[in-house]
Structure formats: structure tokens, C-alpha cells
Amino acid sequence: MLAVNPTIEKRKLHVLLLFSLTVGVMGVGLLSATMGAYAIPFSAVLSILLDQIGVQWGEFEPRQATVFLQLRLPRILLAMLVGAGLGISGAALQGLFRNPLVEPGLIGVSSGGALFAVLFIVFGDQVPWLVELTGSFGLPLFAFLGGLINVLLVYRLASMAGKTDIALLILAGVALNALCGALIGLSIFYADDAALRNFTFWSLGDVGGANWTKVSIGSLLIGIPALVLSSQYKQLNALAIGESEAFHIGVSVQRVKYIVLMLSALMVGVGVSMTGTIGFVGLVVPHLIRLLFGADHRLVLPASILVGSLLLSFADLLARVMVMPAEMPIGIITAIIGSPFFIWLIMNVKTINNR
Template sequence: MTPSVRPRILFAALGLSLLLALWLSLALGPVSLGLTETLRALLRLFGLPLPGTGLERAELIVGQIRLPRTLLGMAVGGVLALTGVAMQGLFRNPLADPGLVGVSSGAALGAGLAIVGTAYLGEPPAWLSPYLLSACAFGGGLGVTALVYRLGRRDGQTRVATMLLAGVALAALSGATIGLFSYLADDATLRRLTFWNLGSLAGASYPRLWPVLLATGAVAFWLPRRAEALNALLLGESEARHLGLDVERLKRELVFCTALGVGAAVAAAGLIGFVGLLVPHLIRLLCGPDHRVLLPAAMLAGASLLLFADLLARLLLVPAELPLGIVTALLGAPFFLYLLRRGNY
């Protein structure tokens, strides 16, 4: 595949796009702020004394509501795109998705257990209540991914095709279990379960943000270090082994990074589709398959896309708010169908 955009131009465009998305996310909402007002409030939040009055409202809106939401959107979008690149490299298929290893369905199952369990068993202790849903979702994602990886092991080797089939089967089983929860739930529990599965950044807060930032930072640090190995894997597993690559170790690292990143993202924001599928595919069309460029470019694009999608979710039906997963699906599905129409798959 011949890249159509030079890396420097691509990174400059993606950087400007992310800055624009960052500013709009901080400035726009039911109460809109000007550029100067937003910047001054942001600088005051970081401890820079500025003359003048009247920034208290802007500082409160930016610092307590929009900044954690914006940072969460950047982290979730970036890590979903990164793990999408990893899974497409692992399966050597540009149509692969992070959910293929079962982490998204496992996280949804864990969250469903927490929501229904709370409804039937009562609220947990006050110190645990803010973290129960996220912890169960994260644990469910890791648990199902570990099971998929275990089922994919044969004779000391990880078989990618077997992992794919195991992921499909466990995703169907998780979906059936969530459907059973929905059938047994009362109206309030059903509403909570449904809205969590649709995805949203509305519940963003600093305690909810830090685990996602740590997971995103770890994945963003490690995956680019394996860019050369991913490039070698594109040639095939046997060719990669002949080049001296430990293929089994690379598979474990890719699966673990995907489980860590997607598990943290889904635990914080619910199920958000198409980012991990569409963004790597689109960036690959622009810059080619070289993972040294593809990984950081996809991370920037994923963060920008999710912030713009969250803006639409906030602004389209003010004062109501659309679930973010609906917006990403409405934006991503038609565009992806267009890519399929013009490509050879």
C-alpha cells in the first residue's frame, strides 16, 4: 500500500485537529465559553495568577465538568485506536477490531453483573460504591480475554484463528447473559444497564479518569516499542520467526495491551464502537502499513474523533444528551461501508 500523505504533514494535520477538538470540547456545551475565557480559566486552574474578575464561573465549568470529560475522551479514543492497530496487526486483517479478543463483551458482562447485583443485593459500602461498576467491568474484560487466550493455545503455540473463533463464541455468550440480565431487571435497572451499554462520557470525574490515563499511558508507551515487530508480523508468522522475532511473546503482549487498554476504556465510558475499527483503517489508507507511523497517528486521530463525536452528543439535542456509542455508530458505519465499497475486501 502506497501512502498518500507524508508523515510530517499527517502529524501536523492530526495535531491541529486534536488542538481544535480540545478547545471546542472545553468551550462548547449548554453554557458556551469564548476562546479567551476558556484559556484564562484553564491557566488559572494550573495555578497561574491572572488579573481580572469574573472567571469563577468559567473556572468551575472548565475545571470540574469539561476538563475531566475532555481528558477522558482523549484517553478512551486514543487507546481504542491504538489497540485497534494492535489487533489488526495480530490478525493481519485491516477489518479486525479490539473486541475480537472478547474484552469489550467481557467488560459489558462485568458491568451487567455489578448493575444487577446492586439492584438485588443492595448498595455496596460507601467507599466501594464509586468504583464498583468500573472495577467489575475491567475485571470482566480481563477475565474473558484471558479465557480467549487460553482457548487459543494449542501445543505451546497461540493460534490466531482459534482465538478469533473463541472470541466470537464468548462474545455471543456474554451477550446472551446480558440479555438475560435485561429480561430479569426492573425498569430502573434496565434503564441503567441500557444506557451504560450505549456508552457515554457524562460520568467523567477525576477519580474515574486516572485509571484510564494510566492504562492509556502504559499502552502508548509499550506498543510503539513493538512497531518493528508488528511490521515483521505483516509478512507472516513463519517469516517473522525467520527474522528472529519471538512471535508467541509478541502475541501475548498484544493481547495483554488490548485487554488492559480496552478494559479500562470500557470500564470508564461504556461500550463505544467503531473507533478501534475505523480509525486504524483510515490512517492506514493515508500513511501506509508502517507501524512506526501508524501507531502514533492512529492515537492522535482516535482522540480527536472521540472528542468531536462527544461534542455532537452534547450539542445535537440540548439540554438532553445522546449516548456517545450511538453517535460513533452513526458516524462510523456509513463511512466504513463507503470504504468497503471502494476497497477490495
């Protein structure tokens, strides 16, 4: 018998992978910090960062510090948080529905979140006490509610006697997406706030409006749920064999369902309320990880967080640099990278699986 302990070997590989992905995320973050309409040299970025923790090293101009700390850093962090939320909720929803086609955008979570965010902005004034009471949390929480309503609706429509009909699921998602899209358009039509008339923000996404308030809300309402969700790897692994099988193994299936649906709706809803709907991340990220490293959720879930952050912060970088000094909606970038890449993946699924 081989003396190598397979479990320990596998775990070492996982740790190594996650570590390299973390390094990758930080690398893209640093690269992104230096580039843009106003370039900041790498050394200046480092010295600004060190200055924040009280270490004097190198030189930077005060203007560089302002741009970096007030505009660029929150933007990078927000893109990472939203990407992380999309990545892991895509992975978890795919695991829950036992189908690799599911994506937060496809089953209506994103559009539900966007609709409720728009409703809150347009009609929030009519209920001043609600706006007063919830403060900065009002918008993200309302978007969460919208996402949750949609995901529960879709789930109800598609599930019968513990089995999920994937055709029904996707049809229900398509219908809800169309309805929400139309209602968003209608609400924006009635809105007098000029900024809100920007329909592309809600359909294609934009990380431009980032600030530290959004980043802190994001860390709280996306970061923490993402970590909680990645603890559900055993349950999602068991669910991959089947709902009944998971129950036989000892998983409380209902509980996992609620955890995944609630937390995904929360992360996606909060993300949508801050950056609009960004497609493809939730679909491509978990796929990529499964194809390259296998389907074990112990790796897929945390890796989806990291790859999601990496992908979205990189897409944001491209969105800022490609048509400088203007900016492109980030959704265009994710779709331009995402769709051909996805087609390539589909075409290579067989060869990769047969290795």
C-alpha cells in the same frame, strides 16, 4: 542515485503527520470546551486554563470555571483517553491477528469488559473485602479481567499450530458477544440499583459520568499501556509478513502476543468500565490511517492513539450539541459517522491502493 535519504524523509513525514494530528486533537478539545448546553466563550476557556497555572489574563465567571473544570474538561479528557485506547488496541489487534477486520468489539473484548463491570457493580456488595481492597480501581480492573478472559478464549479457539483461522476468530467473537450481552441483560434485570438499569450505557456508551478520578485512572491504565504498546511497532511490522517469518527475523512472537492481548484488554476493559462499550472506533481508526499513510506500524500505532482521541472527542461534542440540552449515547454517533464512512472506505480501497 538519488541523494535523498529515504528513511530520514519518511521519518520527517511521520513526525509532521503526528504533529498535525496532535494539533487537531487540541483543536477539537478547545472547540468542545466552548460548546454544549452551557456555552463558555473561547476567551473564558483560555483565561480559566491560564488561571490554573497562576497567570492572570482576561476574565471569567466563577460558574464558568466550575462547569469547565468539574464537568467539561474531565469529560473531554476521558473521551480522548478512551478513544486513544480503542484506536491503538484496534490497530495492535489487527496487526497481531494479521487481519484488518479485527476490532476489540468484534472479538469480545468490549463485551467481556462490560459483563465483568456489570457483575462487579451488581454483585460486588457480596464480597465487601474485595471492593474495600481495590477502591476506585476495582471496577476498571475487573473489567480488564473480563476483556482478557474473552480475548484469550477467542484466541485459543481460533489458533491452531501458530496459525489463526480468521473465520473461527470472528465466529467465536460473535458467540461470546451474544453470551456476554445476554448475561449483562440478566444481571441488570436482577440489579436493584436504578441507575444500572440503563442498558444503553453498556451497549451504546456514554462519556457523561466523567470526573477527575476516572481521568486519573484512565491516564494510568490507558495512557501508559498505549505508550508501551506503540513501542512494539517493529514486532508488529514483522508479524505482518507472518508468524513464522517474524520468528525468523528474530521477534519473540509469544511475548508480543501476550503484550498486545494483555494491554489491549486492559485499555479496552478500563475504557468500557467508565464509558460503556463504544463501537467502530477500534475498527475505523487504524483502517483510515493505513489507507491514507500506509501500513508501517511505526506510524499506525501512535497515529491511532491521536486519531482515536480526535474521533471520540469529536463524537462526544456532537452527542452533546445535537439534541441540546439532552444528550445522545456516544455509540450512536460513532456508528452514524463510522458505518457510512467505513462503507465509503471499502468502496474506495482499490482506487486508493492503486495510486
